[in-house]
Amino acid sequence: MEIYNSDGSKAEICGNATRSLAGYLYENQIEKNQTFSIFSNQIQLQVEIIRNNLVKAQLPKPIFEIEKIPVENIFGLQMIIEESFEVEGFKSKLSTVSMGNPHAVFFVEDLEKIDVEKVGYLVENHKMFPNKTNCEFAEIKSENEIKMYVWERGSGRTKACGSGAAAVFAVAVKTNKISRSATVHMEGGDLFLECDENLERIWQTGPYKIICEGFYYYYYY
Numbered sequence: 113m114e115i116y117n118s119d120g121s122k123a124e125i126c127g128n129a130t131r132s133l134a135g136y137l138y139e140n141q142i143e144k145n146q147t148f149s150i151f152s153n154q155i156q157l158q159v160e161i162i163r164n165n166l167v168k169a170q171l172p173k174p175i176f177e178i179e180k181i182p183v184e185n186i187f188g189l190q191m192i193i194e195e196s197f198e199v200e201g202f203k204s205k206l207s208t209v210s211m212g213n214p215h216a217v218f219f220v221e222d223l224e225k226i227d228v229e230k231v232g233y234l235v236e237n238h239k240m241f242p243n244k245t246n247c248e249f250a251e252i253k254s255e256n257e258i259k260m261y262v263w264e265r266g267s268g269r270t271k272a273c274g275s276g277a278a279a280v281f282a283v284a285v286k287t288n289k290i291s292r293s294a295t296v297h298m299e300g301g302d303l304f305l306e307c308d309e310n311l312e313r314i315w316q317t318g319p320y321k322i323i324c325e326g327f328y329y330y331y332y333y
């Protein structure tokens with residue numbers, strides 16, 4: 113699988129696309145097994161068709177070491193977990209993680225007070241992220257419920273982001289905010305996340321829906 117943002121840049125991975133592609137392949141009997149793998153940027157993603165319109169996908173191991181995300185070492189730390197961060201009047205605690213692609217995660221008291229477009233753009237293009245970053249704002253609702261808004265690298269504000277939900281979940285588990293399974297609520301719908309004890313394996317279960325079909329004619333000039 114190759115995944116492109118709306119500005120034409122390429123992303124390494126995409127949770128939503130992984131579930132959608134898996135569902136499409138299965139429904140069209142291109143893939144007849146209920147469990148199979150999709151490769152994205154040489155990362156193997158195991159998928160399982162739970163039932164029609166519902167897919168469980170294993171996402172890559174979350175990576176917190178900054179040089180692998182990548183993040184510039186402006187804090188003098190190997191990992192950035194809840195470090196004080198400020199940009200143009202927005203003050204919060206920043207955590208950075210790679211889910212195969214880079215994410216900047218902020219847990220906030222009140223999501224509705226966040227100017228997602230303004231802060232998201234500033235964080236995406238902040239000099240500390242050499243490859244830019246996706247940016248998530250999240251609010252803990254209970255020990256197994258999180259609500260989040262996302263600003264995506266290369267795409268701007270979107271209604272849902274699978275790798276973003278996993279990034280938020282990974283940081284929340286690492287900082288003991290939630291248990292090892294949780295629902296992440298987004299504007300576009302919910303995803304169910306779970307992980308093993310060491311936060312090495314993360315699974316994401318969520319829906320897909322075929323909304324239209326067509327032909328794409330690819331011309332070489």
Ligand SMILES: N[C@H](CCC[C@H](N)C(=O)O)C(=O)O
Pocket residue numbers: 117122123124125126127128129213214246264265266267272273274275276
């Ligand atoms: N929406 C996608 C992620 C796209 C990430 C992309 N914006 C990037 O440049 O990394 C998801 O469901 O995981």
